[in-house]
Each structure stands twice: as structure tokens, then as C-alpha cells.
Amino acid sequence: MGRVLRMRKRKKKNPKPDLYKNSTLEYVELVKWMKELGWKPTCKLVSSYFQNTGRGMIAKENIFAGSTIAKIPYRLLITVKTVLESKIGWIFSRHKFFTTQQVLSVFLVWERHLGEFSTWNKYINCLPKTFSCPAYCNNIDWLPSNLKEKTKDIQNNILKTYHAVVNIIDKKKCDHCNTFLSSIFAYEMYSWAWCIVSTRAVYLCPSTILQSYVLLSDENNLALAPYIDFFNHNCCAEVKAYIVESEGIYQIETLIPFSKNSEIFINYGPLSNDRLFIDYGFIIPSNIQDIVSFSYDNVLDAVNEIIPSNKYINEYRCRFLKEKKLFTDVSCHADGLSWDCQALIFVFSCPPDVKIEEIKRSIFSNKFKNHSWDIICRVVKVIINKKLNEYEKESSELMIKHGEITKMYGECFTFVRGLLGEHIKLLNKCALSLETEKK
Ligand SMILES: C[S@@+](CC[C@H](N)C(=O)[O-])C[C@H]1O[C@@H](n2cnc3c(N)ncnc32)[C@H](O)[C@@H]1O
Structure with missing residues (x-):
């Protein structure tokens, strides 16, 4: 068999992906216009459609870590x-x-x-x-x-x-x-x-x-930033984006490599699924930045359930919580609790005779006595169970409204359902991780 025939046979066996054909006419026109204004691509990328993420950018060549994936002159911003x-x-x-x-x-x-x-x-x-x-x-x-x-x-x-x-x-x-x-x-x-x-x-x-x-x-x-706004987000992508004043450009570098024919992602920031959904209208399954937030009342109610005698927290403890802003990130993630969450529950659940200095020592060294850690875990389990019930209920209520809503807001509805599912998955993982941490 001749070389050409062998190559044709190989091409037939491994057809080139049809991905590049997906570039829309609008995208082609955009790039043409940008080039007319002096813009130059820095890598071989093109817009394409992806099943999981919709329209995004695909690599037409291997992209190495440290490559500048786009440079946009000021006049195009x-x-x-x-x-x-x-x-x-x-x-x-x-x-x-x-x-x-x-x-x-x-x-x-x-x-x-x-x-x-x-x-x-x-x-x-x-x-x-x-x-x-x-x-x-x-x-x-x-x-x-x-x-x-x-x-x-x-x-x-x-x-x-x-x-x-x-x-x-x-x-x-x-x-x-x-x-x-x-x-x-x-x-x-x-x-x-x-x-x-x-x-x-x-x-x-x-x-x-x-x-x-x-x-x-x-x-x-x-x-x-035209062109840059074609990149989709991934929580694992790592990028550096900055202005180079001397060149009059805004540029974005990838710190991780991408192989040919794969989607190129950037990172919009360390965003939970709640934030991604509210600000951008999508979620990422098993998002490593995901959290479920607890309210002050969630924590207080659960502490009261575990320690009914703890009816109040004194003035010193209140002042300490406010000064250190321990209400800022009261949440859990798949591997456990945020620092604020542990500290808040600890302050709420400490017996009244424990001095504020001792409380501060435990919190800032992040070392809790076995008994205290046990109480923190019991309180969190109460919160998690309540949240799980809440999300399960919201999920089934959503299904009742399913028909009318999907007609109007199909994609949004799918993401809300996905979001509740992700919350449930995360809470179960967090509960499991607390079990192991206790052992
Ligand atoms: C800056 S634009 C990215 C390009 C956009 N997909 C487009 O077609 O023009 C941000 C929007 O892209 C979508 N998006 C970004 N990352 C995504 C992802 N990982 N999964 C699903 N949709 C994503 C969301 O609709 C988001 O609001």
C-alpha cells in the first residue's frame, strides 16, 4: 500500500474532530474585525460548541503552561x-x-x-x-x-x-x-x-x-474584552490576567497546559456554585470551590438543641465575634467546616464559666479539646440534617412546578435543580468527613 493510501486509511479510521466547524459566522466576523484593528492571535484557538459548557474556545494546537492565550489592545476594550x-x-x-x-x-x-x-x-x-x-x-x-x-x-x-x-x-x-x-x-x-x-x-x-x-x-x-469573553470557566483552570501598560494591552496567560482539541478554560475566581449560578447562570458539578452557607440562626438553633441550657452568650463573647467578624464565612465544604463556622459554634457552645482568653486560645490555635470538637460535630450534624431536609423539600416542590416553569425558564430550572442536588451531595460528604475526622 502506498504512503498516500495508508494516510487516507488512517484518516478514515481516526477522523479529525468536527469541532472547528462549529465556529459561528458571528465569531469569524468578530475576529476579522479585530484583526483589521491590529489585533493578533497569540495561540491557535477557535470558538466551538461543547456539550457540557456550551460555546467556548477550543485549542487547535497543544497549549503549554505559561502561554499567553489572548492579548487585547486597549482600543478593543x-x-x-x-x-x-x-x-x-x-x-x-x-x-x-x-x-x-x-x-x-x-x-x-x-x-x-x-x-x-x-x-x-x-x-x-x-x-x-x-x-x-x-x-x-x-x-x-x-x-x-x-x-x-x-x-x-x-x-x-x-x-x-x-x-x-x-x-x-x-x-x-x-x-x-x-x-x-x-x-x-x-x-x-x-x-x-x-x-x-x-x-x-x-x-x-x-x-x-x-x-x-x-x-x-x-x-x-x-x-x-471581546474574544476573552468567549472563554468558559473551570474551577481547576489557573490563569494570570493583567494589563501591560507599556504595550497598551490586557492579557491573559494560562498557568496550566491544554492539549490540542480540548476546551480552553480560564478561571473567573474561587466561586461557589451559588455564586456561579446567581452571577453567571451555570454551576459546576463537584466544584472544588463549593460551599453551603449557614446563617447565624441555623447555628444558634442547633446549639440550643444540643445544649438547651446555653441560653445566652455574654457581652465579651459577642464583642469578640463582632471584632473578628466571625459571621463572614459560616459554611461547610466537602472536606469539613470553615474556620468561622468552627469558631462560631465553639463560642456559642462553651460553658458560661470558660474565660474569653481560653476561648480565643483554642480558636486561634485551631485546637479543640475532644469534648469540644465532639460538640461542634454534633451541632453541625443538626444543621446539616435540617439543611438536607430543606433542600430535599425544595427539590420536590420544584418538580411539582416542573411543567409550567420549564416552558419559560428551561435552562435556569435545570441549573436550580442541579444546584440543590450539588448542595445535598456536599452536605453528605461534609457529614462523612466529620465522622472520619472524629475517629
Ligand atoms: C464570559 S462568557 C463565556 C462564553 C460564553 N459561553 C459564550 O457563549 O459567549 C460566560 C458565560 O458562559 C457560560 N459558561 C461559562 N463557563 C461555563 C461552564 N463551565 N459551564 C457552563 N456554562 C459556562 C455561562 O453562561 C456564563 O454566563
Whole structure:
């Protein structure tokens, strides 16, 4: 058999993955436009669809640790400065405070309205039209209570910042098409833009390029970075992202390798599934950063159940808890309890005659006597059992509402169910790890 025939036979046996064909026309156009503006790719990557993660980036060659996977010149970043220098920047010239997210959202609504007349058209065309984040749902009554509360806060914030913008545009018209700005800035458009910013913006260290002459009520550290916002998140990915002022670029380096034909991930931060779902609209099964949080009342009720005589904590203990901010991260993870959680339960469960100095010593050395550790574990088991019941109940309630909700919010619904399942899995693992730690 000749060499060519052998190669053809081998190709037939191991067909090249069809992955690259998945690049959408919008992505191809985006890259073309970026190249016209002087952007150069640093690695052979292309957009593709993945069964588990949706649209993302695939490696067309082996990528080594330390490789720069993207370099984006300043002029291709959308920052507060970009907005202020644009035609819609006048909105922010009033002596009022705005948030960075509000400024970027207004810009996106405006540029989307301009359509093919927008400089950013190729980028806008690539952006998703809908989201699985709970904040994008019109009806959130079906969400489990904890998620509902957090979502309501975000939606209130979107609404508040939206009204502030609408008050400024008042009865003005678009000088392009004479449409009233109030109909261009419809609430649906603004909440779409808001979700684009929360799911896609990158965090930049405030630096000279971000200097702006607008009153911001938060730090000016958000930017939309075309191309970089095609990378999906993985909790195991390790990256370094930073501005190189001398080159006028924002760049992102991978600290781990990726093999050819695999999805390239970046890391959005050490985010639990709750945070991933609320902010980005997805979860990661067996997420190594996952936690289940406990409230102050969860802890206090459980301590009272185990030690009914402990009805109060004295003033010194209260002050100590507040000073050390021991309510900040009261949670458990698959391998055990957070430090705050152990400390809080210990303070609550110590007999009244134990001096505060002794309590501090145990907490800061992270060494508890067997008896104390035993009580901490018993208290946590009570909390875990209550939480498990709560999640099981919420899960079955969700299934009752299944039909009507999936019709409206299919993807979001699937993630909520997945989230509850992940919480249940994590609590069971944590209970098991406490058993082993005790032995
Ligand atoms: C910065 S964008 C990443 C690119 C995006 N997938 C796209 O098609 O444009 C962030 C969004 O991607 C999705 N995403 C990111 N990482 C994911 C993952 N590991 N699994 C599922 N969806 C993910 C979520 O919808 C998230 O809001």
C-alpha cells in the first residue's frame, strides 16, 4: 500500500474532530474585525460548541503552561472611558454618581440600537440574547427562598439604576433615527445589557487607562474584552490576567497546559456554585470551590438543641465575634467546616464559666479539646440534617412546578435543580468527613 493510501486509511479510521466547524459566522466576523484593528492571535484557538459548557474556545494546537492565550489592545476594550468618549457619554456628565456596571450597560443598549452603524457591531452580534441567570427571569416566585432573596436584591438594583438613567434621558431623541431614547432604553434592553456585563466583564486593576471624569460610586475596574469573553470557566483552570501598560494591552496567560482539541478554560475566581449560578447562570458539578452557607440562626438553633441550657452568650463573647467578624464565612465544604463556622459554634457552645482568653486560645490555635470538637460535630450534624431536609423539600416542590416553569425558564430550572442536588451531595460528604475526622 502506498504512503498516500495508508494516510487516507488512517484518516478514515481516526477522523479529525468536527469541532472547528462549529465556529459561528458571528465569531469569524468578530475576529476579522479585530484583526483589521491590529489585533493578533497569540495561540491557535477557535470558538466551538461543547456539550457540557456550551460555546467556548477550543485549542487547535497543544497549549503549554505559561502561554499567553489572548492579548487585547486597549482600543478593543469597552471601559468607562470608551463610554464617556462615545456619543452616549453625555448621559454621565451630570453631577450624579453612577456605577461602572450601569455605565457599561447603557453603552451596550445604545450600540445595540445603532446596529450596523455601531463601531462595535461585530462584537454586539456575538453576544447572547438571553441568559440562564435568575436575575433575567420575569417570574422568580418559583425559586427556592434563599436564591429568591438574592435574585430580588439584584433585580431591585437593576431597576434602581435603570430609573436613574431614564430620568436623565427624559424626552430626548436619538439624533440618528429620531426615536425617543426612552423607547430605545426599554427596561428589557437594559436588563439584557446588565446581564451581559455581569456574565462577561473582566476585572481590571484600576490603572491609568481607566481614568475617567465621571462620578462613580464604585471602583472603575470593569471592562468588556471581546474574544476573552468567549472563554468558559473551570474551577481547576489557573490563569494570570493583567494589563501591560507599556504595550497598551490586557492579557491573559494560562498557568496550566491544554492539549490540542480540548476546551480552553480560564478561571473567573474561587466561586461557589451559588455564586456561579446567581452571577453567571451555570454551576459546576463537584466544584472544588463549593460551599453551603449557614446563617447565624441555623447555628444558634442547633446549639440550643444540643445544649438547651446555653441560653445566652455574654457581652465579651459577642464583642469578640463582632471584632473578628466571625459571621463572614459560616459554611461547610466537602472536606469539613470553615474556620468561622468552627469558631462560631465553639463560642456559642462553651460553658458560661470558660474565660474569653481560653476561648480565643483554642480558636486561634485551631485546637479543640475532644469534648469540644465532639460538640461542634454534633451541632453541625443538626444543621446539616435540617439543611438536607430543606433542600430535599425544595427539590420536590420544584418538580411539582416542573411543567409550567420549564416552558419559560428551561435552562435556569435545570441549573436550580442541579444546584440543590450539588448542595445535598456536599452536605453528605461534609457529614462523612466529620465522622472520619472524629475517629
Ligand atoms: C464570559 S462568557 C463565556 C462564553 C460564553 N459561553 C459564550 O457563549 O459567549 C460566560 C458565560 O458562559 C457560560 N459558561 C461559562 N463557563 C461555563 C461552564 N463551565 N459551564 C457552563 N456554562 C459556562 C455561562 O453562561 C456564563 O454566563
